Amino acid sequence: MSDLAARISELKTEKNAIILVHNYQLPEVQDVGDIVGDSFGLAVSASQTDSDVIVFCGVRFMAESAAILNQDKIIIHPEPASLCPMAAMITADSLRELKARYPGVPVVSYVNTTAEVKAESDYCCTSSNAVKVVQSLHESKIIFTPDENLGKYVQRFVPEKGLILWPGYCDTHQNRVMVADLRALKEEHPDADVLVHPECTPEVIDFADFAYSTEGILKHCQSSQKAEFIVGTEREMTYRLRTELPHKKFYPIEKAICPNMKKINLEKVGASMENLAPRVELPRDIIEKAKIPLQRMVDIGRG
Ligand code: SF4
Structure with a gap:
């Protein structure tokens, strides 16, 4: 174990912190993680931990989800510039416009969205439960944002429903x-x-x-x-x-890299734990609204 990894281990105890790490993070970051997993598993872990501090090693929307599900904890995101471009492909304003065109149609948003977009959604989903979430709805028309490929994949399992898709994608x-x-x-x-x-x-x-x-x-x-x-x-x-x-x-596939996920390294994890910053803080009204679809996603469970 490197000196830095050993110091991070000490800091976990000192600060009563848990390190949650997405599967796409650098190996050196995965190695110090308490839990390594996908968006769904990490969201569940964030909602269940007794730790005072959650250090979230993933892109921003994941750390936001931890903050929404766990309002009494300190949420640290070691690199605020680690963003998911797909999450930037739909805004709360554009989703409101879409909803106005389809009044009464429920909105399922992939968890790869900003907290503001979640706040405008009825349900969230991850790739592990997108089909299950859509199947759980009684409506025959559903707005599904922002990943068009995931939406087309879900559509294969629910031919009886009409999914209204958004042209977002993961590069x-x-x-x-x-x-x-x-x-x-x-x-x-x-x-x-x-x-x-x-x-x-x-x-x-x-x-x-x-x-x-x-x-x-x-x-x-x-x-x-x-x-x-x-x-x-x-x-x-x-x-x-x-x-x-x-x-x-x-x-x-060697070229299949997400450069956004690679912006967090061991130095940034260590520095963020020493300083308990940068923190993820969201407006209370957004948290209250976004928590409803996110909690539904957790309650529906994996597919
Ligand atoms: S760009 Fe793709 S791989 Fe990277 S965080 Fe966003 S959805 Fe995940």
């Missing part, structure tokens, strides 16, 4: 996970299952053997008889998979 999954990349890896590793994330394009999902959230990918690899897997999501997911399943083999 990493839309433009850095391509059929050609997967095909080349499959030619090299013909026995491997091809696993992709539902933020990928429909063509990529059609090519793959399975589409899952990142925790779904982990579960598949744990339970599968196979020993090799081609992983069509952000590259660092394979670090988590190798850590959990060292006897299996994982093949990432």
Whole structure:
């Protein structure tokens, strides 16, 4: 363990802090995490912890979700510039305009949204429960924002419903996970299952053997008889998979990087814990409104 990692471990005890780390974070950050997981798992952990301080290593919307679900805790985001571009693709104003065009139609927003957009939504979802959330609604028309690829994926499971989609996307999954990349890896590793994330394009999902959230990918690899897997999501997911399943083999797409997730490193984690800053603080009215769809997401559970 490095001196810095050892100091972070001391700080956890001194400050009664928990470090939550997303699967796409740098390996050095994953290694100091108390919990490493996907958006859903980390949101649940944030809502259940007894720690006084939550250090959230992920992009901003994830740290905001922790702040919304846990108002009596100090939420630290080690790098405020670590933002998700997809979350910036829809604003509260544009969602209000869309709602005005479809009065009475419920809004399901992917958790990759700002707190202000969540405050305008009826339900939140993650990629692990998007289908379950939409299936739980009685309405036949549903506004689904902001990830169009995830919306199209959900639509496959609910052909009886009409989803009104927003043209948002994740650059990493839309433009850095391509059929050609997967095909080349499959030619090299013909026995491997091809696993992709539902933020990928429909063509990529059609090519793959399975589409899952990142925790779904982990579960598949744990339970599968196979020993090799081609992983069509952000590259660092394979670090988590190798850590959990060292006897299996994982093949990432090397260019599938989310640069936003890489803005947090061990130095920033250490400095933020020494100073208990930068903190995530949101207006109380936004917290109160955003908590309703976010808590519904947690209550509905994984798909
Ligand atoms: S991988 Fe995509 S959706 Fe996830 S944080 Fe990065 S840009 Fe946003």
